Amino acid sequence: MGSGGGVGEETDMTAPLHFITFEGGEGGGKSTQVGLLRSRLEGEGFEVVLTREPGGSERGEKIREFILSGQGKPYGAFAEAVLFSAARIDHLRETIIPALQRGAIVICDRFADSTRAYQGILGEIEPEVISALERAAIGENRPTLTIILDIPPEIGLARANARREGVGGAVDRFEGEDMEFHRNLRRAFLDIAKQEPERCRVIAADRAPEIVAQEIWQVVSKWLSPKEGESGKDRKQGSQYG
Numbered sequence: 001m002g003s004g005g006g007v008g009e010e011t012d013m014t015a016p017l018h019f020i021t022f023e024g025g026e027g028g029g030k031s032t033q034v035g036l037l038r039s040r041l042e043g044e045g046f047e048v049v050l051t052r053e054p055g056g057s058e059r060g061e062k063i064r065e066f067i068l069s070g071q072g073k074p075y076g077a078f079a080e081a082v083l084f085s086a087a088r089i090d091h092l093r094e095t096i097i098p099a100l101q102r103g104a105i106v107i108c109d110r111f112a113d114s115t116r117a118y119q120g121i122l123g124e125i126e127p128e129v130i131s132a133l134e135r136a137a138i139g140e141n142r143p144t145l146t147i148i149l150d151i152p153p154e155i156g157l158a159r160a161n162a163r164r165e166g167v168g169g170a171v172d173r174f175e176g177e178d179m180e181f182h183r184n185l186r187r188a189f190l191d192i193a194k195q196e197p198e199r200c201r202v203i204a205a206d207r208a209p210e211i212v213a214q215e216i217w218q219v220v221s222k223w224l225s226p227k228e229g230e231s232g233k234d235r236k237q238g239s240q241y242g
């Protein structure tokens with residue numbers, strides 16, 4: 001553990017890691033698709049740990065509640081970025097790193113790209129500052145594949161609203177931002193994909209769930225195939241989240 005307080009020095013990066021993250025704006029279908037992908041991978045005999053951010057560990061979930069209820073907003077965007085990072089440090093240590101170390105596939109619904117996009121845009125925080133925070137919090141524990149579900153914000157927010165009306169919930173901290181914010185957010189995720197094309201795949205999410213799932217499966221199965229010999233069928237099934 002380094003003196004910086006992050007978790008960058010704790011993982012054996014020589015082992016092959018299967019760390020998949022899902023990113024994108026509101027209502028793109030991440031929760032739907034991570035569930036479908038988990039089922040498909042488990043059906044293939046992989047052990048899968050499905051988790052989410054903010055949250056994914058006991059302390060991470062407490063920070064989630066604080067931020068998404070809006071209690072973090074008065075502290076400002078940079079403080080929120082720090083809070084997301086604090087939750088991420090615990091999440092990595094308690095959930096993600098142990099799962100990766102035992103050879104499970106970790107699927108995480110949002111991760112550090114969300115801090116880059118949401119806090120970077122909302123708070124107009126300098127990209128260098130966000131990068132420094134990211135390095136301190138996650139070190140080398142980066143996802144090896146990121147699926148960005150791309151959707152026009154009008155459609156994504158309409159889906160999120162319809163779901164909320166169905167369950168009688170309240171608008172959360174970021175859904176309540178204006179349309180300009182959500183358009184900038186979409187651009188920010190697409191920019192991340194351009195900057196890191198080896199890691200990121202953009203998938204159009206304004207289509208039927210089974211079509212989106214099929215395209216995701218094509219990406220994931222291709223990504224896994226070179227490692228199939230050493231990884232697939234003999235892994236135990238199981239999941240500790242969701």
Ligand code: T5A
Pocket residue numbers: 025026027028029030031032033053054068084109110111112113114115116118119159160162163172173174175205206207208209210212
């Ligand atoms: N955040 C997070 C930051 O600001 N910084 C950070 O560092 C991190 C990690 C998390 C919030 O925190 C912010 C981002 C977020 O605002 P959340 O409650 O976890 O909040 O919400 P989101 O991650 O935004 O996810 P949502 O629940 O809003 O949407 P999903 O998961 O993308 O979509 P899903 O699958 O729940 O689907 C939404 C609705 O659409 C339907 C579903 O049935 C559901 O009703 N649907 C479809 N309908 C038609 N066609 C399809 N293809 C559909 N797929 C799903």
